[in-house]
Amino acid sequence: MDFDPTPFNFAAAGINWLLIVGVCLGLMTVVSLLVMAGSRGTRGLTMWTDEVGLMASDLVSLSPRRIFALSQLTFREAIRRRALLVFVVFGILFMFAGWFLSASTLAPEFQVKVYVTFVLRAISWLILPVVLLLSCWGLPEDIKQRSLHTVVTKPARRLEIVLGRMFGFAFVGTIVLVVMAVVGGFWIKRQLPAVAQEQLTCRKPVFGYLAFKDREGNDAAKGINVGDIWEFHSYIEGATKARAIWTFINLDASVLDSDGNLRLENRFQAFRSHKGDMKRALYYQYVLVNPQTGLRVPIPLKTVNEFRGRTDIIPRKLGKVAEASPAAADEAETAAAYDLIDDLVSKEAVVDPETKNVIYPAGTMLVEVLCIDPGQYLGMARPDLFIRTPDLSFWVGYVKAVLGIEMMLILVVVLSVTASTFVKGPVATLLTFCLVIIGQTAREFMAKIVNNEEAGGGVFESIYRLVKHMNPTTDLPEGTATTVMRFVDSALVNLMWLVYNIIPDFSFFTRSLSYLSNGFDVNVATAVYPGLAITLGYFIPCVLLGYFCLRTRELEAK
C-alpha cells in the first residue's frame, strides 16, 4: 500500500498507448502487405486494399441491435453452461470460512483486514477463472459446433460477434460479481466480531512531509538508528532538542471532524535504553507551529500506544502547556486562547528572503513531536502520523474495491475473447492465464530488464556468463563476439519492451483492496480511473485484433 498514492497520469499513459498501438498496427500492416504481395503478387496488393476497404465499411456499419442480440445469446449460453455453479463453490466457501477466520486474539483492525481480504480475494479468485474459461471456450466451441456458421452467413459483422461475445461474458461476470459482493458484504458485517465492527471504516488521511532535528536542535535528514537493519523508522531521543517535524499543507476547516476537532492518528514506536517508569508508557508531546507567525502551541502530553497506535483529539480552541516538560502531564492548560485553524495555519506563503523560494505555502501547519522521557527513544516514519479527516463509510471503499475487480474481470474477458479468435479453447485459456499471471507477478522484473537495471546483461550474455562461471559484474572481454552478443541482446530487449508494454499491469486493479483492508480510503482517481483507463486501453486494440483474426480466418478450414 502506497501511503501517498500518485494519481494516474492519463496524458503520459495516452501517449504511451498511442505509441504501442501505432507500432503494433504498423507491424501488422507491413507483415500483411508482405505476405499478400509475396503469395499473390500485384493481385495480392489489390486484394489487400479491397479487404482493408471492406473492414473499414464493417467498422462504420455496426448495429447495436445485432450486438445486443449476440450479447444476449452469449449470456444465455453461459447460463446454460452452468456458469452459475460458481455460486455453489462460493456458498460452501463462506459457510465454513468463519471457522478458520475467527481470530479473536488479533487486534480489531487486523480482524477487519483478515475478513475483508478474504472476501475480496475469494470473489476475485472464484470469478476470474470462471469468466476466463467461459470466454476462452465460447467462440472456439461455437466454431467447432458450427453454430457460428448460421451467424456469419447473416449480415452480422465479425466485429459485432467479437463485441457481442465480450459484452455478453462481461455481463455474466458482472452479475456474478454483484451477487457475490453483496453476499460478501453482508457476510463481513455479520461474521466480524462486535469489537471489530467499529473498525469497519474508511479513514481519509492527510499525510505530511517529515523532517528531523537532532539532539542539538540542528536540522537532520533523519533521526537516530537504534540498531534496526530496517531503517524505515527514525528515532528521536527523549528530553533533548530532537524533534520530528511534520509539515501539513493545504489545511483548512474541512480537515476537522464533525465535532470541530482535529484528529491526529499516530503509530509511534518506543525504544527504551532503560526500564524507566514501569507504570506508564513513554510520554510524547505535540507542538503545533504556525510557520508564518512562529506561534507555537504545545499540547498536553500523551502516552505512546505501542504496536496499536492511537488517535489524539485536538480541540479547535486550544490552551497551552509548558513545552518539553514532564510537568506538562499534570499541568492544567491555559485558557483556550488559540484557534487551531485561524491561528496555527499559515495564511500566506513563507518565502526565503534570499532565494525567494516558497518554503511553506499558505495553509501550512507544522506538527513537532517530542519525546519527553530522558534516555528513551521514539521511532517514526512519514506515514506514522497523519491528520484523520472525517471518515467515509466502509461501504464506499468496498464498492471501489469491487469496481477494481470488475475492471479486472472485463479485461480478462477482453483478452480471453481476443485469444479465442485465433486459437482453440485450451490454447486461449493457457495464453490468457499466462498474461494474467505475468501481469500480476513479473512486470517489475521485466521492467528491470527493459531499463537495463538487471546486472548480467541480456539473454545471450547471461548464458555466456553462466557457462563461463563469470559473476554478473565482471567485465566481458572486448571483441567481435561480445559486440555481436550485445547487439542481439539489445534487439531482444527492444522486443521485450514491446512485450512489457503489451502485457497489462494487473496490480492497478487490486490497489483499493489493500487500502480498504487497512481501513483507508483512496480517492477515485487513484483507485478506479487507472483500472478503467487500462481496461479501455486494451479493449480498443483487442477488439480490432479479434475482428481482424476472425475476419481473416477460414471458419471451415479442415
Place this chain on the structure above:
Amino acid sequence: MSTSGASREAVIEIRNLSKIYRDFWGRKKVRALNSLSLDVYKGEVFGLLGPNGSGKTTTLKLLLGLLFPTEGEISILGEPASNVSKNERIGYLPEESYLYRFLNAEETLDFYGRLFDMPASVRKERTEKLLDLVKISHARKRQLKEYSKGMTRRIGLAQALINDPDLVLLDEPTSGLDPLGNRDMKDLILDLKKQGKTILMCSHLLADVQDVCDRIAILYGGELKVLGRVEDLLKSQNQTQILSSQLTPAALAEVEAVLKKHDASFQVDHPTASLEELFLRTVQESKERPGHRLVTPDSKSQAG
C-alpha cells in the same frame, strides 16, 4: 421453356474457382475444387450434385465466405463473397442444422431476425408466419435440443427464410426428413421459386433434385462434369414413350402390329408409380379412412 443464360440475370457467377486445403505448415492436403465456372440465374432452382467429396459443400461454403478461394472469383448478387452486406439478401440452410440448441423455436427465429436488424414487430410477424409455414407452431416453446431431426431441419429452413431472401442456399435440404416432410420441403422449394426467388441446392438424393431443379451441375473430384437443364439431360432422344389408359387387348394387339410392321423394338408393360408416390397416397388415404386397411395384390394373396 428453354432458359438462355445470355438473356437472364446471373445471381451467382463463379469463375475458375479452385480450393486447395492445406495443413498447418501450408503443405497441400487436398484439391477440393478445380477451376469451377458456372452461373446461377435469377428465379431458377439450381442443383449441385455429386458423390461425397465431390466439392458441392465446399462450393457452397466458398459462396458464403466460410472458406476463401485459392484461385478464382465469386460474385453473389453483384457483390464479392467476402462482403458481408450480401448476406442481407441470402438465406442459408446448412447441411446439419447447426443452430443454438439451448434456444427454443421462437427465440431462434427472433435471434436470427435481430441479426438482420429487424424491428420487433417485423420479427414477431415473420416468426409466426414461418413457424406455420414449416409446421412447428406446436413446438415453438421447446428447446431445439428436444427436437427430432426432421423438426430441426424445419426450424433450420425457417431461419434461412427469416429475412425473406432473394437467394436461398440449401445444403442437403431433404436429408433427415420423412417422406411427408420431404414432399413439404420440395413443395416449399417450388413455392419459393414461384415467388421469384433463386434457389441453389446441394444434394445427392437424385430424385429430389429431379423433382424440383430447373438446371443441375454434377461435380466429381472437384471438377464440373455435367451442366444443363434437367429435362434436356434426362431426355432419351432415341426412345418414344406412349402412355394410355383403358386400352383394350384388341387395341393393344393392333398397336403392337403397327410397331412390328415398322421394325421397332418395343416393350409393353404397366407403368409403376414411385415408392414416394405410393407412400404419400397411403398416408393420404389413411387420413381419409382411419382404420381401413389398404388392399394390395400381395395382401390379397396372403389373405387367400
